[in-house]
Amino acid sequence: MVLTSLLGTIPFFQNFIESERQAFAEREDLIHHFNKGAFIIRQGQTDEHSLYILLKGQVLVSRIDEHGLEEKITTLKPGDIIGEISFLTNRPRTTNILTLEEVIAIRIDNEAIEGFDCPLQIRLKDFLIKVLVDRLEMMNSSQMKKDEINKQLVHALRDAYLSTH
Numbered sequence: 001m002v003l004t005s006l007l008g009t010i011p012f013f014q015n016f017i018e019s020e021r022q023a024f025a026e027r028e029d030l031i032h033h034f035n036k037g038a039f040i041i042r043q044g045q046t047d048e049h050s051l052y053i054l055l056k057g058q059v060l061v062s063r064i065d066e067h068g069l070e071e072k073i074t075t076l077k078p079g080d081i082i083g084e085i086s087f088l089t090n091r092p093r094t095t096n097i098l099t100l101e102e103v104i105a106i107r108i109d110n111e112a113i114e115g116f117d118c119p120l121q122i123r124l125k126d127f128l129i130k131v132l133v134d135r136l137e138m139m140n141s142s143q144m145k146k147d148e149i150n151k152q153l154v155h156a157l158r159d160a161y162l163s164t165h
Contacts, residue, residue, distance in 0.1 A: 003031075011079035012053050015127060020120050030112055031055075034103040041083055041097040050109040051087035051128075054078050057103035063095045075100065081131055088128065 003025040007013040013021050024030065032052075034040055040052060043063055054076060061073040061082070073095065076082060082097050087108070113121055 006055065010053070010055060012081060012127070016120075016123065020123065023116060023120055024106060027112065027115065030106045030108065032105050032107045034099045034105070036099055036101050038099045038103075039096060040099065040103070040105070041086075041093050041095065043093055043096045045086075045093040049083070049086045049090055050107045050112075051081060051083040052097075052105040052107055054080050054082070055104045055106060058100045059103060060098045060100055061095050062098065070096075081128075084128055084131060088132075 004018070004021050007016075007021040007024060008018075013024070016024075034057075040059065041048075055078055057078070059076050059082065061076060062070050063073060065071050076097075082105075083093070085091070086093050108124075113124065116124070
């Protein structure tokens with residue numbers, strides 16, 4: 001019952017009805033604990049394609065670029081989802097996920113999905129689609145801002161160049 005109540009406070013689960021949250025809470029095998037400094041996911045990993053829903057704690061999302069340098073992408077908090085791209089596509093992991101403190105997460109793989117009834121499977125799928133669409137919109141918005149800044153820089157550089165020649 002305590003876990004069901006906790007799930008009701010996590011944004012991911014707020015769109016689920018009480019009985020659906022209870023279905024997650026009853027699956028104690030899905031709850032995983034990670035110590036501070038542990039990697040939940042490693043970039044390039046191909047042997048595991050689960051997705052995780054953070055219940056407690058924060059994680060750092062980073063990736064190693066083509067020059068071997070670590071690029072910090074963001075910090076995620078309870079309610080956020082990690083690993084959904086690999087989960088849905090079965091492709092290698094695209095980022096590293098490092099715990100910044102003790103983390104508790106629900107781990108969902110295909111076997112776990114099959115253990116839920118069909119309506120809950122559909123709701124979970126629909127919510128994952130929503131999460132991905134929201135992320136695409138955020139990335140598009142971010143890219144549009146970067147494009148606008150680049151355009152302003154090009155104009156400023158052109159104006160500076162023209163004023164000196």
